[in-house]
Amino acid sequence: MSDPQFDIFVGLTGHIASAISDLMPDLRECEGVLGRFDAARLEQQSVVAPAVLVSLIDARQSAGFAGGVVTFDLSLAAFIVTKDQRGLPRDIGAANICTALAKLIPFENWSWESLGAGQGVRIQPLVTSAVRRSKLSLWAVTWSQPCTLNPIPVGDTLPLELYVRGLNESDEFEEVTP
Numbered sequence: 001m002s003d004p005q006f007d008i009f010v011g012l013t014g015h016i017a018s019a020i021s022d023l024m025p026d027l028r029e030c031e032g033v034l035g036r037f038d039a040a041r042l043e044q045q046s047v048v049a050p051a052v053l054v055s056l057i058d059a060r061q062s063a064g065f066a067g068g069v070v071t072f073d074l075s076l077a078a079f080i081v082t083k084d085q086r087g088l089p090r091d092i093g094a095a096n097i098c099t100a101l102a103k104l105i106p107f108e109n110w111s112w113e114s115l116g117a118g119q120g121v122r123i124q125p126l127v128t129s130a131v132r133r134s135k136l137s138l139w140a141v142t143w144s145q146p147c148t149l150n151p152i153p154v155g156d157t158l159p160l161e162l163y164v165r166g167l168n169e170s171d172e173f174e175e176v177t178p
Contacts, residue, residue, distance in 0.1 A: 008114070008147065013054040013076070016110050020052055020078065024100060027052055037079035039130035042138060049083040049136060050093060052101075062146065074145040076118075079126075082137045090137035091125070098123045101141045109145075116146035 013032025021030035029051035037053055047053070057075040078101055082093040105118035126138040 008074075008149065009056060009059065012074070012110075012112075013056055015112070016076070016078075017052065017054045019108070019110055020054065020101070020104075023104065024052070024097065026050070027097075029053075033079075036077070037138075037140075038126065039128045039134075039138065042081065042131065042134060042136065047081045049081045049090075050097065051081040052097065053079040053081070055079065057142070059147075069148055069150060072147045072149065074147050076143055076145055078141045080137075080139040080141065083135060090135075094125070094137040094139040098139055098141050105141070105143050114148050118143045118145050120144045 011032075013034075015032075017030045017032045021027060024030070027050050028048040031053060033053045033055050035055060036057065037055065055077050057077055059072045059074050061070060062073045063071045080094045080097045080101075082090045082097070084090045085093065102121050102123060105121050108118055109115040121141060121143045124140045124142065126140055128138075131138045
């Protein structure tokens with residue numbers, strides 16, 4: 001993404017949801033949301049199942065490199081909401097969506113140069129009595145996505161410096177410019 005108005009902490013979840021929607025066109029709802037999704041939120045928010053709701057849970061600095069490049073690990077979640085359909089029980093439907101996401105996420109950077117491939121995919125059924133009473137199934141697929149907020153633009157050349165050591169220990173390093 002090169003649009004300066006696009007903020008990773010707000011726009012990324014919608015961007016991922018759009019990619020998931022393209023992969024699973026039978027979803028009735030697929031969108032980015034803010035924060036965690038649980039049974040209480042499911043009772044408050046209208047969701048049309050089957051649905052996938054993508055959320056950024058948190059972002060933590062992971063490393064810093066020369067040249068001012070700082071990386072973060074983004075904790076993301078896709079919350080899956082399903083209901084019983086003819087011939088497809090809600091839990092099996094949710095598990096099928098989770099399986100598709102588990103196959104997709106480890107290889108995806110969502111066509112964004114500042115993101116690495118997803119890592120540490122985890123699938124969690126969020127089964128509670130409140131969810132069961134609602135006749136829905138709620139699952140979460142969570143993962144970590146490495147990210148840099150200031151990537152080196154693709155196509156930019158990096159300066160190349162080579163240092164050669166002399167044969168004797170008393171020799172000093174000499175910079176060689178290609």
